[in-house]
Amino acid sequence: MAQPKPPSERPAAPQRHDWLSVLLQPVHLVMGLADYPLRYLQKKTGIGGMAAFFLAPNMLIFAIFVLLPLVINLIYSVTGGSALFLDERSFVGADQYRQIFDCTNYLDPMSCQEDAFWTAVGNTFWFVVLQVSLMILVSLITALILNRELIGRSFWRAVFFFPVLLSPVVVGLIWRWILQRQGLLNSMLYPLGFEPYTWLSDRTFAFAAVVGVSIWAHMGFYTLILLAGLQAIPKDLYEAAEMDGTKPARIFWRITLPLLMPNLLVVIVLALIKAVQVFDEVFVLTGGGPGTSTLFLTQYIYETGFVSLPRNAGLAAAASILMGLVLVVLTLLQLGIARKNENKGKR
Amino acid sequence: MSTAIAFLTRRKGGKFWHWTDIVTWVWLIGGLIVMFGPAVWLTFSSFKTPAGLAEFPPSLLPYVTQQVRVEGYEKPLPLFNAKLADGSTRVLAEVRRIGIVSQMVDPKAPGEIIKVRIGDREPVREISFATENYTQPFMQFDFFRYLWNSVFVTVTATLITLIVNSMAAFALSKYEFKGRNAAMLVILATLMVPLSVILVPLYSIISSVGLFNSLWGVILPTVATPTGVFILRQYMLTIPDELIDAARMDKASEWQIYWRIIVPLTAPALAVLAIFSVVWRWNDFLWPLIVLSRRELYTLQVGLSIYSGELNVQWHYILAMTVVTMIPVVLVFIFLQRFITTGIAGSGLK
Amino acid sequence: MGSITLSNIQKSYGAVHVLHDINLAIEEGEFVVFVGPSGCGKSTLLRVIAGLEKVTGGDLKINGTRVNDVSAADRGLAMVFQSYALYPHMTVRQNLAFGLENSGMPKPEIATRIAEAARMLEIDSYMDRRPGQLSGGQRQRVAIGRAIVRRPTAFLLDEPLSNLDAELRVSTRAEIAALHARLKSTMIYVTHDQVEAMTLANRIVVMRAGRIEQVGTPLDLYNEPANRFVAGFIGAPHMNFIEAEVAGSSPDGLTLRAGDGTLIPVALEGTALKTGEAVSLGVRPQHIDLANGDLSSGLAASVRMVEALGSETVIHAETLGQKLLAIVPGQRRLVAGETITLSWKNAPLHLFGADGLRIGTAQPR
Ligand SMILES: Nc1ncnc2c1ncn2[C@@H]1O[C@H](COP(=O)(O)OP(=O)(O)OP(=O)(O)O)[C@@H](O)[C@H]1O
């Protein structure tokens, strides 16, 4: 047989990742041994049985740790008492919900029996509004800037992305350290004639700090998605507009923004979903204080269910179901938008 | 050099700086300071002694007052630059301070006591890194345990995540069976169920199976990530089915197909998921906080938050441990940031 | 060893019936080629034989044993895929060894088998490369090598040459023929390239829409196509079909009337065709020649287009009220619009009934 000359004689692949294959030796051994029982299983159950086998662990964990809790949550919310086990709890019907909604004046959380819940709802609402709107604005500006012809774009993108990876505890501690009495903020203001101030003991400032810090921590993520959206806009659209002598502002309003809209909507809903659940970094930064000025829903659930004595699992469950409803609505909104975008893409 | 500057400051067309160029660079440089500054500041602070931390206004670098041993005095004495009555300046060691007057000696001639008003003396300072901030928590407190717990949770959870998710993704991408779409729907639906909604019942499940106060109680609920299944499945769909047919003709069992063919070919997606999982699990806070109530089980995040929540916060230790907690994430950031950013840009997951 | 028998094989995906009642007996050592238009079920049939798809009806026997419920791994067959399906993360050597390792063969034996196959296919020089570092032709060899080392009962090849360029396809085709002559094992080969089918096959199976239309040796199919579909499918370019009706019959033949009224007398023995019945008359382009102006023995035609290929000339002509293709040897000076005379003096004329089935081969009279 004649050997045809290949179009290009590529060099043989160097043996890469040798250390990795050494590292994987024992794993391979175990997985190889697992083959004997599994071959037997395959003989018994056929290929369909193996599909079930592959799916089972994941679905089992889902069932136990996600689906089952959802059901138990419902049961908790209609039972009372401080016991944790379901059979020790008595049925109370809608009492938990009634307690939550027991207010004399719906505009004043203090008039409610569960004033902490309504305070948390109010705080969460304002947090969501402020955090999401400001963060999207900042992210959009950053994404627009990063989308310019820029040297080292990936470096700058990384700069804004850095805090996203930090743990919420670290984020909280970093800013607590900066905002404390002898902290960096005070020492920068000191030369300008401001006396040191304990910022986080100030109700208004603590709230502002919580909003600002969470924007700081998460904006990189949204910038990234928006930037990807911006880069997907065909360059020739801009070139055509420039050829027509269109003003930059007009280009932004008539080309960039409409074409970015699908991404922008997704990002907004995503940010809303995250913002509703805000907890970790706030818990470390302010602990919900001063007073209840930065008490948010998740922390309310956490404290009602786990910290305050006696524990009130029923109330916490009812509160989390109410929060879950909001999240479901938001998620459905997101899916709706995603589907609409997909359809648009098809057309 | 000048070409380098020209290169770095190259702008969109034109010879002159357009105002948008100025805005861009102000924004970028500002961003650089705001995004990195706090972490850098914290890292510098973590090397200061408690005295250095209490200073106001603080210095950037960790300075301490130099000390000397002087004959006749038990403890080392702090050194100062003292302005004497005759206008000359000498380096003196402070023996004690009485009111606004400091009693000082010349370290070389410790016999004579010199009195200096405290306003006329400046400490002699040197840079010194208080590494005991790092070593002490590990030796005296439980931070070594916390570190170990965090590593254990992160590594174990990531490994299980990779295996369990990739098996499920394999089943969902390469087999036809009844209920496949239902399974896919369930997985998508769980994307909607954040931890904060099922906190209480999840806790009761964990306690009733005896996993309360166990690291496995932290690990297990997190491993079946829907996002993981999702990205792996998307990736596996691109592997041609003919490869699997070929393997079947080659007498491979389904398990071998999974392990010898699918897993190696999914390596890039597995790598992305592994990175994500490491960051997720390392950073997890609320759930470990609930499950772990015994000190020796805390993860770094929980330990940090508990210690920092104490009445008398020992900031020098907290700062150092915060830096330790940041290290893996910073390493991921430096070496694997590109993976993550493309992963997010591609799938919009977090 | 290597006979494969299909009886009443059915395959459906849900409500979609892909294979209808397939009956076929493949002898040991035979080279059988499945041909048919795209989507007719060739690959499905091959995969059913391989065990990659379960049949929904009928019996499949290998060497006389029913294998309907035997898994692909245990049928002892080897398959070469259209995309080659080489494991991209393994070297050529590992690709060849994978199947042998899975069957628990001892290492030295694996090594000798691989060495043997490598020598036979001349792939020794790139045994430690990965498929991504090979050219299409090299990958093709490795794919065949992977089948050879297994020493299978039969080889199943699904369009193995379709990803190669024309030149390589011709040479590899010859190599596969040589391989079959050497190994003498049963081979089932799927293609929709009829030249491949004609050159390689002992027997060709022509399929259409999930059914077998005809099984036979290449020349059988060429000379006596069982129906209009096979007649049109085998042979390139396609056979010309002249739609006509029976105008009259005599003991030694028929007179047909073409669409434009021209009468065509043909010699055909023993038919029961009645006057007025619709038939089609098939004649291969290669069997039509130019009659040098001798109108009495030919058909008047006008030239629509001429393709000069050097060794032969393809004439697109119009006659009998329809288009007709003729391929004549040599180079002819013709221009479009010109009127010529075509002749099929010695051509076999294939006569098909209105139902498309073969009636017989007639001779022009
Ligand atoms: N998994 C499936 N589900 C439903 N229909 C299928 C499936 N696989 C194949 N088919 C259908 O079966 C028919 C035969 O497909 P097959 O792949 O066997 O065709 P083929 O003859 O090999 O065509 P080609 O020459 O294009 O390769 C096609 O109409 C196809 O749409």
Ligand SMILES: [Mg+2]
């Ligand atoms: Mg096919």
